[in-house]
Amino acid sequence: MSETIVMPKLGMTMTEGTIVEWYKEVGEPVNEGESVLMISSEKLNQDVEAPITGILLAKNANVDDQLEVGATIAIIGEEGEVPVTNEAKADQPSASREEAANPSANLVKTEQNKVKGSRIFITPLARKMVKENNLDKDLIKGTGGNGRITKRDIQRVLASGYDYQAESQVAAALAVPAPAANYESIGEGLNPMRKAIARNMRRSLGQTAQLTLHRKANADSLIDFQKVLRNKIETADLDVKLTLTVLIARATVLALQDLKKMNSHYQDGQLTEFDEVHLGIATSLDDGLLVPVVKDAHQKTIGALAKEIKEISTKARNGQASGDLLTGSTFTITNLGASGIEYFTPILNTPETGILGVGAFQDELILDEEGKVKSVKKIPLSLTFDHQIADGALAAEFLSTLVNYIENPYLLVL
Known part of the structure; x- marks a missing residue:
């Protein structure tokens, strides 16, 4: 029995992959788990392995061809076997003789199944509200992504009854529809990574209300704290490279646990706040940017x-990052300090609510408690957040909390 190799989905935002190299030709034997070809996804190159042992019966794409996720790339089976794709199997006739003899009865059956089996998308909270209020979800038209029924839809039904849907439909018919965003056409002519970055950035700006707040933190205590820890590490002969980025990452994690609304996703009309912090670390490459987690x-x-942080950044730069390593972040940090940049406006890594930009240290003169002038090092911070989810006051509170951890670094180990 033949098996197909399909274009894998290596990351949350991956929609297509490009064939980079074939390791096997049609007619050659392959073993289960053996690499058959290399693909280039939106973010990395990765080998695709054989699902079974057999003969490579057919290739469905050549080098540099682009295929959508889930599309058949190749077929493996026994020698002499006629390759049959999963799509072809699904198209094979399966109707009974009775249905073939009575087409009208078959049509009725198909339509009944279509109505009965139609899938309804509904958020967990909306489902709970339907059950608590004894509502019929089949009569509710969802207004979320993919027609998903959301909390707001249930609230409208409870306030105005099922008829509110008709009013909404009339209003929608009279309104002038906005042109749909065609993100797939963005980035044409660029290499796969730049194309993915172009699409993701445009999608991020198109789906969120982004605002950036800037603030400085006194970094003198953090620098002194780093020196103390480095001495302890050296004395203990530990293999740890303690950078200021690591300490800022630790401070960010603690601030996110204090203000969980900033540690959240907003997607398909649903806001999800996380107890766990999965921290994305933006990593610059020669031709783009990856965010290992x-x-x-x-x-x-x-x-x-x-x-x-050292391990995942190295894997990202060496092209060794797996799809799992590049997905699942709840908040992201991007550091341009090494480039001498002070402030900037990072773009959200959707569906995350916030992203922190870290700039280059600045020397400033201030008056100490005794009124004497002294030089201090300040670190510029740029917080971009989704104004749909968080107001400026919450974002400012998050920055204040983060600054407190940076300026009182011993809190990082408590």
Whole structure:
């Protein structure tokens, strides 16, 4: 029995992949788990392995061809076997003789099944409200993504009855529809990574209300704290590279646990706040940008955080990052300090609510408590957030909390 190799989905935003290289030709034997070809996704190159042992019966794409996620790339089976794709199997006739003899009865049956089996998308909260209020979800038209029924739809039904849907439909018919965003056409002519970045950035700006707040933090205490820890690490002969980025990441994790609304996703009309912090670390490459993720960063010590940030950044730069390593972040940090940039406006890594930009240290003169002039190092912070989810006051509170951890660094180990 033949098996198909399909274009895998390596990341949350991946929609298509490009064939980079074939390792096998039609007619050659392959073993289960053996690499058959290399693909280039939106963010990385990765080998695709054979699902079974057999003969490569057919290839459905050539080098540089682009296929959508889930599309058949190749077929593996026994020698001499006629390759049959999953799509062809699905198209094979399966109607009974009775249905073939009575087409009208078959049509009625098909239509009945269509109505009965139509899928209704509904958020968990909306489903709970339907059950609590004994509503019929089949009579509710969802206004969320993919026609999903949301909390707001249930509230409207409870306030105005099912008839509110008709009023909404009339209003929609009279309104002039806005042109649909065609993100798939963005980035044409660019390499796969730049195309993915172009699409994701335009999608982010088109689906969110982004606002950036800027603030400085006194970094003198953080720098002194780093020196103390580095001495301890050296004395203990530990293999840990403690950078200021690691300490800022730790401070960010703690601030996110204090203000969980900033540690959230807004997607398909549903806001999800997370207890777990999965921290994305924007990593610059020669031809683009990747955001590998430190999973469960809230459970990691400063030393463990330092090791993992170094490890995932190295994998991203070397093209070794798996799809799992590049997905699932709840908040992202991007640091342009090494480039001498002070303030900037980072773009949200949707569906995240916030992203923190870190700039280059600045020397400033201030008056100390005794009225004497002294020089201090300030670190510029740029917080972009989705104004749909958070107001300026909440974002400002998050920055204040973060600054407090940076300026009182011993809180990072408590």
